[in-house]
Amino acid sequence: MKELSLNILDIAENSVKANATLTQIILKEDADTVTLSIIDDGKGMSEEILRGVVDPFYTTRTTRKVGLGLPLLKMAAEQTGGEMKISSKQATDESKEHGTSVTATFNKNHLDFTPLGDVASTIVTLIQGHPDTDFYFEHTYLQNSVNFDSREVRQVLGPEIPLNEYEILEWISNTLEEQYKNLYKV
Amino acid sequence: MKSLAELQAIKDRMKDKVVLREGTNSVRVVIGMATCGIAAGARPVLNKFVEEVNAKGLADTVAVSQTGCIGICQFEPVVEIFEAGKEKVTYVKMTPEKASEVVEKHLKGGKVIAEYTIAAQQ
Numbered sequence: 001m002k003e004l005s006l007n008i009l010d011i012a013e014n015s016v017k018a019n020a021t022l023t024q025i026i027l028k029e030d031a032d033t034v035t036l037s038i039i040d041d042g043k044g045m046s047e048e049i050l051r052g053v054v055d056p057f058y059t060t061r062t063t064r065k066v067g068l069g070l071p072l073l074k075m076a077a078e079q080t081g082g083e084m085k086i087s088s089k090q091a092t093d094e095s096k097e098h099g100t101s102v103t104a105t106f107n108k109n110h111l112d113f114t115p116l117g118d119v120a121s122t123i124v125t126l127i128q129g130h131p132d133t134d135f136y137f138e139h140t141y142l143q144n145s146v147n148f149d150s151r152e153v154r155q156v157l158g159p160e161i162p163l164n165e166y167e168i169l170e171w172i173s174n175t176l177e178e179q180y181k182n183l184y185k186v
Numbered sequence: 187m188k189s190l191a192e193l194q195a196i197k198d199r200m201k202d203k204v205v206l207r208e209g210t211n212s213v214r215v216v217i218g219m220a221t222c223g224i225a226a227g228a229r230p231v232l233n234k235f236v237e238e239v240n241a242k243g244l245a246d247t248v249a250v251s252q253t254g255c256i257g258i259c260q261f262e263p264v265v266e267i268f269e270a271g272k273e274k275v276t277y278v279k280m281t282p283e284k285a286s287e288v289v290e291k292h293l294k295g296g297k298v299i300a301e302y303t304i305a306a307q308q
Contacts (some may be wrong), residue, residue, distance in 0.1 A: 001225050010224050067255075069221045125229050128236060129219060129252035142192070156193050157266060160201065166240040166246050 002113025004036070004106070007076060009125055010069040011038050011102055016130045018100065022151075023126075026141040027119070027136035033082075034106045034116065041099040044090040054086065115120055119129020120176035123148060124169055131164035142186055146179040148172065190295065211249040213293065215239070220255035226262035227281070234282035235265070238289040248293055261304060263297040276304040 002008050008025060015023040020040035028035045045053065056071040074084040082105035089099040107115055123137050125148060137148040153163060153172070161168065217223070231297045235250045257262050261278035265288070268274055275298050277288060284302055291297050300306055 005243060006224050006229065009219075009229060010221050013219060013224075013254075050213055057252070067221050072221065072225075075250055121229060121233065125219075125232060125252075128250070151194065152190065156190055157197050159228075161197055165200060166236065168193075169236065171196055 001072060001114065004034075004076065004114050005113075005119040005122045007069070007073045008036065008038065008119065009122040011073060011128075012040075012135075013127055014069060015040035015042050015100065016126070016133055018044070020133060022134045022136060025123070025138075027116070027117065029108075029139070029141045030125040031142075032108055035103065036106070037101065037103045039099065044098040045088040046090060050086065050088050052112070053166060054084070066119075070102070070133045073102070076114050077104040077106055079112040080107040082106045114155055120173060121182060123130055123176060124173050128164045128169055131162045135153040139180075141183050141184065144183050146176060146177060147181055174182065188230070200295065201276070205227065211247060212270055215248060215250045216253050216266045217250070218256045218262060218264045219252040222255055222259035223262045223264065226259075228263040230282045231263045231265065231280045231285050234285040235289065238251045238286050242289055242294050244293055249289065258304070262279070264304075277302045278304045280305055 009153070012025060014021050015038065018040060020042035022041050024037070024039040027039040028037075032179070036070050054070050054074050056068055070084070070086065084102065084104040086100065086102045087099040089095075119139060123135065126135055134149070134150045134154070135148070135165070136148070139146040141146065150163060155165045157163065163169075163172075217228055217234055217235065219228050232250070234254065239245055239248045239250055256262060256266070258278070263280040265277040265280050265285070266274055267277070267288075275292070277284070277299070280288075280302070284299075288299060288302065291299055292305065
């Protein structure tokens with residue numbers, strides 16, 4: 001992928017496909033590192049699938065079950081000397097908790113660091129395609145931050161206006177862009 | 187988050203319009219947004235469609251949506267256009283520039299751009 005923001009889009013699409021009602025995308029950045037977390041409350045993966053999901057050549061499938069998205073993110077992290085971790089839980093009789101959490105760390109100053117790119121566009125794209133699920137987004141750089149919570153937007157709009165109406169997407173894009181202007185000002 | 191008040195104002199302006207629009211979309215533009223599509227550049231193509239469909243005043247009839255892997259990864263970004271009573275049109279190796287052209291000529295003008303379709307690749 002040319003930008004990490006495209007990896008983010010790709011992994012968050014998995015969350016939506018796993019029937020997440022809320023997908024959280026959190027970027028924590030300082031002068032040297034970026035930590036990306038994508039946390040969803042989707043149906044989660046079995047241990048067997050979880051074991052194979054980062055290995056593009058491991059498969060138990062007869063039909064397509066896992067793709068290349070996670071191996072690509074893992075590669076992007078590891079080529080900077082960082083790493084990717086993934087944990088997942090399916091609901092059981094004992095516990096109703098479920099969801100998947102992916103965390104990747106990157107060394108920003110490494111030659112092979114893929115630039116973050118247009119993260120705001122990724123958020124807008126997710127909402128355009130999935131107006132009925134919620135996304136929480138936070139990007140911090142030292143003490144500054146960019147925040148977006150689709151639940152707040154939904155609360156203002158009420159049930160009659162879908163989040164992917166053009167005017168709404170435009171507003172979301174503008175609010176993110178405005179916040180991004182100040183993110184790296186220290 | 188800034189300017190939720192502004193959002194409220196947008197909502198008030200839109201209310202009637204959205205109610206009118208419901209169920210009137212007769213054309214569907216579907217963009218493949220799986221790993222293959224995203225890596226090949228589907229995100230800017232999608233955003234260009236969303237932008238241009240609105241700019242050309244087609245939002246009442248054209249719905250732009252996303253799907254997973256269409257199965258022809260080597261042709262990504264792939265865009266399919268579904269219209270009631272017509273055969274599906276599959277555009278391949280799309281770019282934002284081609285997307286603008288498809289909105290203008292195909293969605294607005296009703297003319298398929300044959301050279302961008304999958305048929306022209308085979």
